[in-house]
Amino acid sequence: MSRWIWPATLTALALAVVLPSPAGWGLAIGLLLLSLGSTAWAAVLRRRVQVEVVLPARLIRGEHAELTVVATNRSRLPATRVRVEVQLPPGGLSPSSLSFELAVPARSTVRRGAPVTAFNRGRWEPVPRPALVGDPFGIHEIATRRPPTAAPVVVLPDVLPVRRIHLPAASPLAEVPDRRSLLTDPTAIVGVRPYAPGDPLRAIHWPATAATGTLVRRETERAWARDLLVVVDLDHDGWERHDHAPEVGIVVAASLLADALLRLRQPAGLLTSWVDRVGEEPRATAFRIAGARPHLDAMLTHLAVAKLHPGIPLPDLVGRDVRRHQPGTTVAVVTGRPGRHLADALRPLRRNGLAPVVVHVAPDQVLRAEVPPTGGCPRIPVASDVPLSRLTL
Structure with missing residues (x-):
């Protein structure tokens, strides 16, 4: 509120009383009306x-x-x-x-x-x-x-086009049969057997039926999973100190998820460790594998606010929360320090029918120095010292 109008009004009134004159009273009354009007106007607008x-x-x-x-x-x-x-x-x-x-x-x-x-x-x-x-x-x-x-x-985070990184789930058929699937792959015929009541008519193998004179049906392999699970290492110990690699790792994870759901039309999920406040015990945070656009938005929002913290070691996170996924699922593990413990955690995944891939994000000199163990899984290097505008995924 203006500090001068009311003191000026009171001064004009005082002068009008001490030195009465028509002009003085006119000025004092005018200032008084102006003060009251402007004050009331501002009070209403407030x-x-x-x-x-x-x-x-x-x-x-x-x-x-x-x-x-x-x-x-x-x-x-x-x-x-x-x-x-x-x-x-x-x-x-x-x-x-x-x-x-x-x-x-x-x-x-x-x-x-x-x-x-x-x-x-x-x-x-x-x-x-x-x-x-x-x-x-x-x-x-x-x-x-x-x-x-x-x-x-x-x-x-930035979402870059994925052209160089080829994951197993991006192929037309995955590499491991899914023993738990309820569906079958009609292109993967493994043999024939006699037709039984209740079998679908479309499964009848007509050439074999004509040759044998009895109804014969095709026996096909069960369908294979084409899901993608991205595991992002948010543990401090999983990255080099004073390096831009964690931010590049977030960009890689976001790009893989967006590419799978938007371009390849494949279901995808996300797994990280998480803490709400400093000093709290870290917990695993998982987004189920799904193919809806709101699901992608939720995962990208999670990555947008993700920060490094003293979290769950990556081998523990992988060994504890990944095995339950469907065989044939591609597991893309994004980390800055793959090592022997992670390799030991990835071997059982391969035996269980999953397809783990290690996305190693580090400066170029680290990537060239020595190839870390990955438990027989493919390793995809991504240089973190390249500007994002020139980074190729």
Whole structure:
């Protein structure tokens, strides 16, 4: 609220009493009416003007978007000046702050936008400062009773095209038969047997039936799984210190999931370790294998806020939470330090019919130094010291 109008009004009234004159009284009364009117005007707008800051719920790292300020005036008086300042999180959105000045007519809504850029993954919440409204004369300025609202925005990791990484699940048929599947693969004929009541008619092998004179049906192999499970190592000990590899690992995981569900039309799931607060015991967090687009959005949102922590060692996570998956499932393990313990955990997966693959994310000099043990599983190196704009997956 302006600090000068009421002292000036009281001074003019005092002078009008001490030195009475028509001009003095006219000035004092005019200032008094102006003070009362502007104060009442600003007080009405304070209660009836509401401001909201709107951003897209999800952005992709590097994406340009628009931050919109929505000012709603529910009073019969126009709000000729509405000032809004928004502080953007310096770690994820740019620019660092935005300022808006709007004029909102009576009983109307005004929108004003400004460009912003998402440059780091995570969950970011704009912090709007109290919105200020004023009277038409520019005398009073007061904060609205309801502070501006702003919903958080989730910046998703980069999703790169996958062309170089070939996983077993990307082939037309997987490599291991699924003993638990209820379906069969009509192209994988392993023999014939006499037709039994209840067998489907489409399974009859007509050439063999004609040759033998009795009904004979085809015997086919059970269907094979084409699922993908991405396991991301979020344990501090799974990555080199002071390196960009963990961020590249998140990008690799997000790209594999998006490629499987969107391009290959294959079900996919995600497995990581997780802690809600510092000092809490880590737990395994799994997203079931599914093929729906909302499922992909949920997994990418999880990766957007993922951080390294003293978590469950990767061999324990793989050995405890992966074996229950259907044989034939490709298990892509994304880590920065594959070693003997991980190799020991991957061998039983192969024996159980799964197809594990180690995606080794590290600087190029580490990738060239020595090939770590992988338990007989394929190893796909991804250099972490290459800019994302030139990274090939």
